[in-house]
Amino acid sequence: MNQQDIARRLGVSRASVVNYLSEARRRGYVRVTLEPEIFRTHELARDLVDRFGLADALVVPPDMAEPGRSLERVTVAAGEWLPRLLGPGDRLGVAWGETVYRIAEAAPRVALADLTVVQLVGSRPAALGFAAETCSATLARRFDAHCVNLHVPLLLSDRDLADRLRNEPVIAEQLRAVAGCNKVLFACGTCHSGSHVVRTGLIDADSLAQEVATRGAAGVICGRLIDGDGNPVVTESEERMIGVSLDEMRGKDMALLVGSGANRVRPMLAAIRGGYATHVATCADTARRLLAGTGARG
Incomplete structure (x- = not known):
């Protein structure tokens, strides 16, 4: 009915x-669930794996009655898929933002043995509970896992203060946990005036536009800019940030990149080309655009 x-x-x-x-x-x-195994066998999912050399992919067909719900459907499916990608002894690094928060909220309540969930970036005020500590703590509760939060601001006022905090024994131990994650969950943000990094004050809109125009910034991973090939676009604010580095985001046993929408195609392509993703969860329309290499600018 x-x-x-x-x-x-x-x-x-x-x-x-x-x-x-x-x-x-x-x-x-x-509880509304989507069976991830069905969407892993979708033809577009297999095409993504073949084209980009991924370990696996999940593609959710559109809801013809409510096409605007694609992100919700993708995050529900990704939330169902995530525990199947984890095993005993894993250390799961969790990013922040709306997409990651939705996945955490959608994930099933299932106890995963000997799992540690790690907050990848320091704290920063974010709307609607999308803050990093909320994302990691919510997933840890869902999976009955140990949670390691990063008890520092993401962005400090000066470099010396950031360096001193990094060297504090408690913070240094937490940063070792960040670097030691063997699996990660993340989204690649956009580079326009309404981006998450602009709304949270990590970078102002004019500076971001300048980075796009002069240095080809195409996406944002854990607050750090990358160009269309996934190379770092280093900004002045990075030396004042505390969180996972781009180098530390590469080479994981599993790195689940989740995104949906035309404006996410360019960032997602950048993340895939840069070697940050081993697994991708998206919708059919976004998958087609990824395969065609086209998407909205920014």
Whole structure:
């Protein structure tokens, strides 16, 4: 039955049904899942693996009734897939932002033996709970895992202060945990005026536009800019940042890159070309654009 049918049967408005279902999901009474194994065998998923040399890929078909829900569907499927990519003794590094937060919220409640979840970047105020510590702590709770938070700001006011904090014994130990992750979950952000790095104040819109125009900045991984080939675009603020480095994001046993939408194609291509991703989760339209090498600028 659709929502209108349910509303008619119960004698309430459709809006009430929407609210009831939302509350039921929040309380855990109702859970909507997508079976990831089905989407791994999608023809576009196999094409992504072959074209880019990935270990695996997951492609979610569109919802023809609600095409605007592609990110939600992708993050739900990625949340279901993630625990199947983890094993005992793994150290999962978790990035931040809306996509990662949605995955954490969608992940099933399943106990994974001897798993450590690590916050990859320092703290920074972010809207709607997308902060790094929220993303890592939520996933750790879902998987009944040990959580290592990075108890420092992501961006400091000066380089000396950042250096001193990095050398503090407690912080140095946490940064060793960051560097020691063998698996990571991340998204590659966009480079335009509405980007996550602009909204959170890591870089102002004018400076970001300059980096795009003069140095080809194409994406953002854990607050750090990369060009279209995945090479670092080093900015002045990086020496004042505390978090995972781009070098530390490469060479992982598993690196799950998740994204959906035309504006994510260029960043995702940059991350894939740069060797940051071993696994990709996306929607069918984005997969086609990745294979064609086309997407919205920025």
